[in-house]
Amino acid sequence: MTEFASLDGKIALVTGGSRGIGAAISRELGRAGARVAVNYRSGKDAADAVAAEVGGIAVAANVGDPADTQALVERVESELGDVDVLVNNAGITRDTLIARMSDEDWDEVIDTNLRGTFNTCRAVSRKMLRRRSGAIVNLTSVVGLHGNPGQANYAASKAGIIGLTKALARELGTRGVRVNAVAPGYISTELTDVLSEELRGVILANTPLGRLGSPEDVAAAVRFLCSDEAAFITGDVLLVDGGLGM
Numbered sequence: 001m002t003e004f005a006s007l008d009g010k011i012a013l014v015t016g017g018s019r020g021i022g023a024a025i026s027r028e029l030g031r032a033g034a035r036v037a038v039n040y041r042s043g044k045d046a047a048d049a050v051a052a053e054v055g056g057i058a059v060a061a062n063v064g065d066p067a068d069t070q071a072l073v074e075r076v077e078s079e080l081g082d083v084d085v086l087v088n089n090a091g092i093t094r095d096t097l098i099a100r101m102s103d104e105d106w107d108e109v110i111d112t113n114l115r116g117t118f119n120t121c122r123a124v125s126r127k128m129l130r131r132r133s134g135a136i137v138n139l140t141s142v143v144g145l146h147g148n149p150g151q152a153n154y155a156a157s158k159a160g161i162i163g164l165t166k167a168l169a170r171e172l173g174t175r176g177v178r179v180n181a182v183a184p185g186y187i188s189t190e191l192t193d194v195l196s197e198e199l200r201g202v203i204l205a206n207t208p209l210g211r212l213g214s215p216e217d218v219a220a221a222v223r224f225l226c227s228d229e230a231a232f233i234t235g236d237v238l239l240v241d242g243g244l245g246m
């Protein structure tokens, strides 16, 4: 019997797969039968550990850099095979109020989050189109839907990812390639460890399920969207947020 949302025999590339939500996604896709390439930027030891756990490979690349990203995809193709499943998870924050936001704060976040997602989608798209199959899942955020003070750069990058997702869903759909986004609420990772107790309290008060999410909560949704169980779902933005963003 086929396991629910199985990815048996698929080749998956997870950007920023070395820790946090990306590591949980790498483990979940590996558990579902995929061979996983775990991308990272600087945390080699963490990426190696996740790759060893899932029987995949760890590949360093800055997804914000087009040449680096092209090399990343070519390395995955030569070591594992053509990419069936792409999860754009790599993301950073550089939070501050707009009056104090430097050009570097803006550029780094847009380059990693939005340009990075574009770079990987472009690098895998030709082969996915030729093979008439593929699944792409892009990590956005409730902040990309609703905004958040102090996160103009991050919110813009995540809203941009939603537009990119929908444009690609329309462009690639007739050729069998599905493109969806997952919008987590607040998830316990290093990215959110820095939240003040006060802000944490506000978030919990506005989350009907009354807790922060876990990386595994997000990974399960990503796995579903990557699988054939989601064969008729494209261009969607699936909230995984305990009800925060509805």
Ligand code: NDP
Residues within 6 Å of the ligand: 015, 016, 017, 018, 019, 020, 021, 022, 039, 040, 041, 042, 043, 044, 061, 062, 063, 064, 088, 089, 090, 091, 092, 112, 116, 139, 140, 141, 142, 183, 184, 185, 186, 187, 188, 189, 190, 191, 192
């Ligand atoms: P973490 O900070 O825990 O992990 C980020 C990952 O991205 C690391 O593996 C890091 O690798 C990698 N990374 C960062 N920059 C680059 C780059 N330029 N190229 C390649 N890899 C890079 O983040 P989270 O797990 O919390 O978040 C994962 C995704 O989920 C992000 O897109 C984030 O915006 C989104 N999200 C998170 C939420 C949360 O509450 N945590 C809420 C909503 C969305 P390395 O360690 O090597 O630098």
